[in-house]
Amino acid sequence: MKETRGKIFGVAGPTVMVKGMTGAIMNTVCLVGRHGLLGEIIRIKEDMVTLQVYEDTVGISVGEDVISYGIPLSVTLGPGLLTGLFDGIQRPLDKIRETAGGFLTRGVKVEALDLDRTWDFTPIRKKGDTVAPGDVLGTIEETERITHRVMVPPGLGGVIKEIKSGKVSGAEYICMLERGKFIELYQEWPVRRPRPFKAKLPPEEPFITGQRVFDTLLPVAEGGTAIVPGGFGTGKTVVEQTIAKFSRSDIVVYVGCGERGNEMSEILSDFPKLKDPTSGLPLSLRTVIVVNTSNMPVAAREASIFTGITIAEYFRDMGYSVAMLADSISRWAEALREISSRLEEMPGEEGFPPYLATQLGMFYERSGKVMCLGSEDRTGSVTVISAVSPPGGDFSEPVTQASLRFAGTLWALDPDLAYRRHFPAVNWLASFSLFHAELDDWFGREVAEDMVRLRGRLYSLLQRQTELKDIIQIIGVEALQESDRLALEVANLATDAFLKQSAFSEVDAFNTYEKQYWMLKTIFAYLESAEAALKRGVFIETILDSPVKGRLARMKEEPNEGFSGKARALIGEVESEFSMLEEK
Amino acid sequence: MALDLIKRQYRTLQTISGPLIFVDRMKGGSLGEMCVVDLPEGERRTGQVLQLMGERAVIQVLEGTSGIDSEASSVLPTGETAKVGVSMDLFGRVLNGFGEPIDGLPPIVPDEYKEINGLPMNPAAREKPDFFVQTGISAIDGLNTLVRGQKLPIFSGAGLPAKELALQIVRQARVAEAEEFAVILGAMGITSRESFFFRRSLEETGALERTIAFINQVNDPTIERLFTPRIALTVAEYLAFERGFHVMVVLTDMTSYCESLREIGSAREEIPGRRSYPGYMYTDLATLYERAGRLKGGKGSVTLMPILTMPDDDITHPIPDLTGYITEGQIVLSRALHRKGIYPPIDVLPCLSRLMNLGIGAGKTRDGHRTIADQLYSAYARGIDVRRLVTIVGEEGLSDLDRRYLAFSDEFERRFVGQGREDRSIDETLDLGIELLNTVPEREAVARRR
Structure with a gap:
C-alpha cells in the first residue's frame, strides 16, 4: 500500500483541495483533517489534488493534514449484508446509532460488517481440491431465506491446503491454499469496478413484479433495466417499494439515493413485518438497504448507487436473481453536478457535466443476466429499476434522456392519472418495453x-x-x-x-x-x-x-x-x- | 464563547462584492466559522466563512457590506460556528431572523447554544410518522391528512390567502389531549404589513403563548433570511427532541429564501442552474425540510409546513418543483377558486399527502376514511371533466349522470372545500363527505358498496 500525505489548501462545499500529495492515485480514499473524514480523490492537477468528502466539511481549516493509503473506495462483501442498513459508503447506520445517537455526527468509525460475528460454515470443498475464482467453497445460512455461498474471490485460486468447518468469523481465514494464499470470509471490492463474470446472457425471462400494467403490457426482462420517470407525486417511490415488496427476485438491494427520511423509516419498520410472497418469510431477510437521504452529505449520495450495485453483483455471482432499485437516479446526477460545479468544470446541458451519460451508462450496464464465474454453471442476474425525477415533470431533461438510451423499459408516470388517483400512474401509451420480442416465447410457453x-x-x-x-x-x-x-x-x-x-x-x-x-x-x-x-x-x-x-x-x-x-x-x-x- | 487568544485580526480585505468580502492571508480560518467584522467608526458586524482557497477566505457579512471599506475595516475569526441560544423562555417572544428579540422585552438567557445547521437524522433512528394532526380544514384533514413529523408545504400564488390559511391552521391545529404543543413561525422577507398581520393575529387568538416567532422583514439583510429557517428549526429540534413538545414549524415565504440563496450564489460567481438558482438548491432545501420528523424513543415531533409563492402560479418553477420532490406532498391553492370566493381556495386534485395512510383509519381518524377520500377524489375529478365538456358541448349535451357529477363538483367546492373560518372536527369533515357522495349514483361508485 502506498501512503501519500498532503495539506489542505482550500475548502468549498463538499470538495477539498490538497497540496503536496505527490504520487496520489485517482479514485483512492483519503482521511481528511483532524476529524479523519473520509474523502475520495477525484482530480489530480499538477501538485493540487481535489477530493470529494463524504462527510460535512464545516469546521475544516486550511493546513490540516490529508493522508491516503492508495486504496480505492470499496465495499466489504460477505455474510451480514442481508437485513443490513447502510449509508452511501456502506457505514452501518444501526451501529452508528448505537455509538452516536439519533443524529449523524462526523468521523464515526465503524466497520461495515461485524467481523467478529460467528457464522456456521458448511464446506462443500475439501483439502486437495483445486479451486478457481467464483467457485463455491461452502455455504452459510445467512438468513432463514437466503443461503450465502462463500466464493473464491476473483484473482485467487489453487489447491486447497486447509478448509474450515463449523463456526467461522471474519477475524481469521476460512481456507488456506497452497503457496500461502488465504481466503477470508469477507472480501473488499472497489465500488466503481464491475465484478467479473464468465459471459452475459440474452434476456429471455420476464422480471416478475406482480403488477398487471408492468407484467402484461410493459414487461422488463430479468437482467434488464427499467426507468420510472415522473414528476413529484406521481408515485415513483410507491412503484419502487411495491417492486421491492412483491417482485419474484431472490434478493432486493434498495438504494434510497437523496430521497426522504420518513419514507425510509416506513420501509425499515414495514419490511421486517411484511411477508415475501414467494417464501412467506419477512421481506427484510432478502433485502439490503443503502440509504443516503437528501440531507446527508452529497458526495456519499454520489457513491451510494455504486455501493448498491456492487452488493447486487456480489449476490448475482452467487447465482441469485437480484433486483436493484435506485430511488432516484436524478438525485445521484444532481450530486454529480454539484461536485462538478465545485470543480469549476465546463458545464454541459442544464449544468450537468458532459460525462453524465458516460457515468450513467457505466451504472446501467452493470445490470444483466450472466453466467457466473466458477466451474459450476450458475446463472445470476441484476435487474435495475431506477426512478428518475425530472424537474417540472419535463422528460426532455438530460437525466431522463440519457437514461432512456440505456433502459429497456420505460414506465412513464403521468400526473394526470395520479391526480385521479389512478395508480400505478403509468401512461401506457407513452411508455414502452423493448423486451416484447425476446419475451414472447416465454409468454406463449409459460402463461x-x-x-x-x-x-x-x-x-x-x-x-x-x-x-x-x-x-x-x-x-x-x-x-x-x-x-x-x-x-x-x-x-x-x-x-x-x-x-x-x-x-x-x-x-x-x-x-x-x-x-x-x-x-x-x-x-x-x-x-x-x-x-x-x-x-x-x-x-x-x-x-x-x-x-x-x-x-x-x-x-x-x-x-x-x-x-x-x-x-x-x-x-x-x-x-x-x-x-x-x-x-x- | 471561548475566543482563541492567538486569533488575530486581519486587515486584508481585498474585494467587496454584494454581501461578500474576500479576505487575504487569513490563516487558520475554518469553513463555516463566524467572524467579527469591525468597521472604522466602531460598528461591529458578523461574518461567516463560506469558502477557503489557500489563504483567501470568502466571507458573507450578515448585515450587508454597505459602509465597509477595504482599508480600515478588519476581520476577526471567532473560532465558533453559527449557533443559537435555546431556552424555554423563548415562548411568546418575537425575534429577528438571527434570534435577537425585537419585541422590546428583555434579552433571553439561553440554557445552551446549539449549532444552527443541525445534523442529519440517522435514518435508522427515525420513527415512522403515524399520528394524525387535526387542522380543522376539511380539504386537508379529509383528503390530504397531515401527520406528525411530516413536511407538507402550501403552494400559493401572489395574492392568494396562504398566510391566512397558515394562521388558521396554527390556531386550530390539535394533537391528542394532554400533549405539549408548540408553534414556531419562521418568516423570511415578509413585508411590514404581513409582519404586523402575523403578530396581531397571534396575539388576538391567544396563540402567542405557545408560539415563538422569528421574523425577517423584506428590508432586513438578505443573509439573515438564510439563517432564519435554520434558527427556527434548531429551536424546534430542541423543543421536540429534548423537551418532548410536538412542534409545528411554519416557514414563510420559501420563495424569498431561495431568492437570497440565488443572490449569494451569483455574488460567489457560481455556475447557475435552472432559472439561475444554484445547482445545490435541492440539497440546501433538503437540509431544511428533512429536519422534520420523529426520533425513535423520543416523545416529541417536528412537523413542518413551509409556504411558498409559485412565481406566475407555475408549479414547475424550480422552487415549488424542488420543494415538492423533497416534501411529503403539497397543498396547492388555486386562483380560480379564490376568484369564486371560495376560502380556503385549496385545489384538491394536485394536492397530496404522502403520509396520509399512516395517520388515518380506525383508532386514528375513522375506519373507511381512505375509501371516502378516494371516492370524493374520483367523483370530483369526473365532475371537473364534465365541467370542461360543458364549455365545448354546452350543458344540453350532457347526460343525466354527467349533470349529477357537475352538481356534485360545485357542491363539493362550495361546502367541503369552501368552509370559511369554521373549525371542523374530523367527524364533521367525513360526515359531510358522505353526505355529498350520496348525491351521486351508488352504482357508479364501485368501492362504496364494500
Missing part, C-alpha cells in the same frame, strides 16, 4: 398460448380509447357510433379493472400471470358478447346497464388462488346474461 394476442388486443383497445376521448371532446358521447361507445366503455373498464392496481390492498397488490391472463380473457369475453348482442339489435343502453359489468370491475378483489375457475364462471355469466338481453 398461455394466446397471451401475446390478448396483450395486442388490449393495446389496440387502449389506443382506440385515446382517439375516442378526443372525439368526445368535440361532439359529445351521445353522438358516437354504438360500436365506438361500446369500445370506449370496455376500454374504460380495462383501465379501471385491469390497469389500476392498489399497492395497499392485500389481495390486489400481487397478481400472478395466471390471474392477469384470466382477467384479460374475461374482459375480452365481455367485449365479444356485448358486440354480438349489439349486432343482434340490442340497445347500447341495455348493454351498458347490464349489472355483470360491476362484477368485472371487482374481479381484481379475488385472490390469485383459484382465480381461473372464478373467471371461467364469470365468462359463463357474461355469455348467458348477454344472450338473454331483449332486442329492440
Whole structure:
C-alpha cells in the first residue's frame, strides 16, 4: 500500500483541495483533517489534488493534514449484508446509532460488517481440491431465506491446503491454499469496478413484479433495466417499494439515493413485518438497504448507487436473481453536478457535466443476466429499476434522456392519472418495453398460448380509447357510433379493472400471470358478447346497464388462488346474461 | 464563547462584492466559522466563512457590506460556528431572523447554544410518522391528512390567502389531549404589513403563548433570511427532541429564501442552474425540510409546513418543483377558486399527502376514511371533466349522470372545500363527505358498496 500525505489548501462545499500529495492515485480514499473524514480523490492537477468528502466539511481549516493509503473506495462483501442498513459508503447506520445517537455526527468509525460475528460454515470443498475464482467453497445460512455461498474471490485460486468447518468469523481465514494464499470470509471490492463474470446472457425471462400494467403490457426482462420517470407525486417511490415488496427476485438491494427520511423509516419498520410472497418469510431477510437521504452529505449520495450495485453483483455471482432499485437516479446526477460545479468544470446541458451519460451508462450496464464465474454453471442476474425525477415533470431533461438510451423499459408516470388517483400512474401509451420480442416465447410457453394476442388486443383497445376521448371532446358521447361507445366503455373498464392496481390492498397488490391472463380473457369475453348482442339489435343502453359489468370491475378483489375457475364462471355469466338481453 | 487568544485580526480585505468580502492571508480560518467584522467608526458586524482557497477566505457579512471599506475595516475569526441560544423562555417572544428579540422585552438567557445547521437524522433512528394532526380544514384533514413529523408545504400564488390559511391552521391545529404543543413561525422577507398581520393575529387568538416567532422583514439583510429557517428549526429540534413538545414549524415565504440563496450564489460567481438558482438548491432545501420528523424513543415531533409563492402560479418553477420532490406532498391553492370566493381556495386534485395512510383509519381518524377520500377524489375529478365538456358541448349535451357529477363538483367546492373560518372536527369533515357522495349514483361508485 502506498501512503501519500498532503495539506489542505482550500475548502468549498463538499470538495477539498490538497497540496503536496505527490504520487496520489485517482479514485483512492483519503482521511481528511483532524476529524479523519473520509474523502475520495477525484482530480489530480499538477501538485493540487481535489477530493470529494463524504462527510460535512464545516469546521475544516486550511493546513490540516490529508493522508491516503492508495486504496480505492470499496465495499466489504460477505455474510451480514442481508437485513443490513447502510449509508452511501456502506457505514452501518444501526451501529452508528448505537455509538452516536439519533443524529449523524462526523468521523464515526465503524466497520461495515461485524467481523467478529460467528457464522456456521458448511464446506462443500475439501483439502486437495483445486479451486478457481467464483467457485463455491461452502455455504452459510445467512438468513432463514437466503443461503450465502462463500466464493473464491476473483484473482485467487489453487489447491486447497486447509478448509474450515463449523463456526467461522471474519477475524481469521476460512481456507488456506497452497503457496500461502488465504481466503477470508469477507472480501473488499472497489465500488466503481464491475465484478467479473464468465459471459452475459440474452434476456429471455420476464422480471416478475406482480403488477398487471408492468407484467402484461410493459414487461422488463430479468437482467434488464427499467426507468420510472415522473414528476413529484406521481408515485415513483410507491412503484419502487411495491417492486421491492412483491417482485419474484431472490434478493432486493434498495438504494434510497437523496430521497426522504420518513419514507425510509416506513420501509425499515414495514419490511421486517411484511411477508415475501414467494417464501412467506419477512421481506427484510432478502433485502439490503443503502440509504443516503437528501440531507446527508452529497458526495456519499454520489457513491451510494455504486455501493448498491456492487452488493447486487456480489449476490448475482452467487447465482441469485437480484433486483436493484435506485430511488432516484436524478438525485445521484444532481450530486454529480454539484461536485462538478465545485470543480469549476465546463458545464454541459442544464449544468450537468458532459460525462453524465458516460457515468450513467457505466451504472446501467452493470445490470444483466450472466453466467457466473466458477466451474459450476450458475446463472445470476441484476435487474435495475431506477426512478428518475425530472424537474417540472419535463422528460426532455438530460437525466431522463440519457437514461432512456440505456433502459429497456420505460414506465412513464403521468400526473394526470395520479391526480385521479389512478395508480400505478403509468401512461401506457407513452411508455414502452423493448423486451416484447425476446419475451414472447416465454409468454406463449409459460402463461398461455394466446397471451401475446390478448396483450395486442388490449393495446389496440387502449389506443382506440385515446382517439375516442378526443372525439368526445368535440361532439359529445351521445353522438358516437354504438360500436365506438361500446369500445370506449370496455376500454374504460380495462383501465379501471385491469390497469389500476392498489399497492395497499392485500389481495390486489400481487397478481400472478395466471390471474392477469384470466382477467384479460374475461374482459375480452365481455367485449365479444356485448358486440354480438349489439349486432343482434340490442340497445347500447341495455348493454351498458347490464349489472355483470360491476362484477368485472371487482374481479381484481379475488385472490390469485383459484382465480381461473372464478373467471371461467364469470365468462359463463357474461355469455348467458348477454344472450338473454331483449332486442329492440 | 471561548475566543482563541492567538486569533488575530486581519486587515486584508481585498474585494467587496454584494454581501461578500474576500479576505487575504487569513490563516487558520475554518469553513463555516463566524467572524467579527469591525468597521472604522466602531460598528461591529458578523461574518461567516463560506469558502477557503489557500489563504483567501470568502466571507458573507450578515448585515450587508454597505459602509465597509477595504482599508480600515478588519476581520476577526471567532473560532465558533453559527449557533443559537435555546431556552424555554423563548415562548411568546418575537425575534429577528438571527434570534435577537425585537419585541422590546428583555434579552433571553439561553440554557445552551446549539449549532444552527443541525445534523442529519440517522435514518435508522427515525420513527415512522403515524399520528394524525387535526387542522380543522376539511380539504386537508379529509383528503390530504397531515401527520406528525411530516413536511407538507402550501403552494400559493401572489395574492392568494396562504398566510391566512397558515394562521388558521396554527390556531386550530390539535394533537391528542394532554400533549405539549408548540408553534414556531419562521418568516423570511415578509413585508411590514404581513409582519404586523402575523403578530396581531397571534396575539388576538391567544396563540402567542405557545408560539415563538422569528421574523425577517423584506428590508432586513438578505443573509439573515438564510439563517432564519435554520434558527427556527434548531429551536424546534430542541423543543421536540429534548423537551418532548410536538412542534409545528411554519416557514414563510420559501420563495424569498431561495431568492437570497440565488443572490449569494451569483455574488460567489457560481455556475447557475435552472432559472439561475444554484445547482445545490435541492440539497440546501433538503437540509431544511428533512429536519422534520420523529426520533425513535423520543416523545416529541417536528412537523413542518413551509409556504411558498409559485412565481406566475407555475408549479414547475424550480422552487415549488424542488420543494415538492423533497416534501411529503403539497397543498396547492388555486386562483380560480379564490376568484369564486371560495376560502380556503385549496385545489384538491394536485394536492397530496404522502403520509396520509399512516395517520388515518380506525383508532386514528375513522375506519373507511381512505375509501371516502378516494371516492370524493374520483367523483370530483369526473365532475371537473364534465365541467370542461360543458364549455365545448354546452350543458344540453350532457347526460343525466354527467349533470349529477357537475352538481356534485360545485357542491363539493362550495361546502367541503369552501368552509370559511369554521373549525371542523374530523367527524364533521367525513360526515359531510358522505353526505355529498350520496348525491351521486351508488352504482357508479364501485368501492362504496364494500
